[in-house]
Amino acid sequence: MSLLEKSNGIAAPHGGKLVNRFTTKNPSGMFTVSIDADLANDVENIADGIFSPLEGFLPQEDFESVVNKGRLSNDLPWTIPIVLDVDKQTAIKMKDACDVLLRNPEGNDFAILHVEDVYSFDKTTTAKGVYGTTDPNHPGVAKTISMQDILVAGKIDYMKRPKEIPIRKYRKTPAETRVSFEKAGWKTIVAFQTRNVPHVAHEMLQKTSLNTHDGLFINPLIGKKKSGDFTDDVIVSAYESLIKHYYPQGRCSLATLHTEMRYAGPKEAIHHAIMRKNFGCTHIIIGRDHAGVGTFYDPFAAQKIFSEYHDLQIEPVFYPAFFYCKKCLSFASERNCPHGTEFQEQLSGTKLRTMILEGQTPSEYMIRPEVSEIIMNWNKPFVD
Numbered sequence: 001m002s003l004l005e006k007s008n009g010i011a012a013p014h015g016g017k018l019v020n021r022f023t024t025k026n027p028s029g030m031f032t033v034s035i036d037a038d039l040a041n042d043v044e045n046i047a048d049g050i051f052s053p054l055e056g057f058l059p060q061e062d063f064e065s066v067v068n069k070g071r072l073s074n075d076l077p078w079t080i081p082i083v084l085d086v087d088k089q090t091a092i093k094m095k096d097a098c099d100v101l102l103r104n105p106e107g108n109d110f111a112i113l114h115v116e117d118v119y120s121f122d123k124t125t126t127a128k129g130v131y132g133t134t135d136p137n138h139p140g141v142a143k144t145i146s147m148q149d150i151l152v153a154g155k156i157d158y159m160k161r162p163k164e165i166p167i168r169k170y171r172k173t174p175a176e177t178r179v180s181f182e183k184a185g186w187k188t189i190v191a192f193q194t195r196n197v198p199h200v201a202h203e204m205l206q207k208t209s210l211n212t213h214d215g216l217f218i219n220p221l222i223g224k225k226k227s228g229d230f231t232d233d234v235i236v237s238a239y240e241s242l243i244k245h246y247y248p249q250g251r252c253s254l255a256t257l258h259t260e261m262r263y264a265g266p267k268e269a270i271h272h273a274i275m276r277k278n279f280g281c282t283h284i285i286i287g288r289d290h291a292g293v294g295t296f297y298d299p300f301a302a303q304k305i306f307s308e309y310h311d312l313q314i315e316p317v318f319y320p321a322f323f324y325c326k327k328c329l330s331f332a333s334e335r336n337c338p339h340g341t342e343f344q345e346q347l348s349g350t351k352l353r354t355m356i357l358e359g360q361t362p363s364e365y366m367i368r369p370e371v372s373e374i375i376m377n378w379n380k381p382f383v384d
Helices: 037-048 060-069 088-097 123-131 139-146 174-184 200-210 232-246 266-279 301-308 349-357 369-376
Strands: 032-034 084-086 099-103 109-120 150-158 189-194 215-222 252-254 283-285 315-317 322-325 330-333 344-346
Touching: 037 109, 037 150, 060 109, 060 123, 060 150, 084 088, 088 099, 088 109, 088 150, 123 139, 174 215, 174 252, 174 266, 189 200, 189 266, 200 215, 200 283, 200 322, 200 330, 215 232, 215 266, 232 252, 232 369, 266 283, 266 301
Parallel strands: 032 099, 189 215, 189 283, 215 252, 283 315
Antiparallel strands: 084 150, 099 109, 109 150, 322 330, 322 344
């Protein structure tokens, strides 16, 4: 199916069908396994079709294909393993039980896992395949090393969503975003992935895209992040203010994506694109060092990897870095500004974090004053 083959005017989901794994069943007395909040979020993402075409945790054949090739065993692009790891004793009990209840950190049984496959995996091979490194200083590698030894695969049935809390107020399903895009009359929708508060360079990327696309889908990632990243609440509040004061009505949609940040660089850029394709987006902005961490990836690795995925059916949009030129008296890039670095006010998340930690108020060339006020007045804007 080509990008031009649409469903109801909106881009088709990954794999051609939007997954729905909700059930009205409410069993009890089954063997139960407790999982953490991030994995519980991803079970909900499976049920809602955000991870289409996945219907559950990856079986061994798909897992090994994703690690080694960045594709499912049927050759469909997929780069991040979605798995449930358990110890050997629990794995034996789950295999014997066949159907297992999943319990979230609130103590609620919220989903059924139909056990289809139980297998071991090599952590070093997995880390290298997904993150491109085995360095334990990489947060994704460190997590992989700390995983239990056995993976359990199978389809899930989702019974009950978690209680509504303020941070979930912008959570939307692909079914909901597709309806809203269609009602708005949008044919081309560009997604913007972020784990940061918006500085003006982000705004320039987004507004440049609005010149050539019908709608902008701002989709902050809500979930586990590394120390020093902005907290979820401050990110959402900052975007609420930016959209209210600086974006035209009817051209921008804000929704949160509840999943953990993997920091897998290029492999995660593909994963981010697939999820936004499922939301109904036709394009996604891929910036410099997208989903990177430290110096583990070439700054443009996340852009280069798209040349290996011509069958992805969502188009990446690449832009050069923006800065404020004090000579041009405008925001510019290396493509349209001839002036040297002495005239450039650089706009980076790293610089912004440093200024805030030092108690300095960022200039209006770096961040909008309404957004700056929110951050500077926030008690703890960063993850500990």
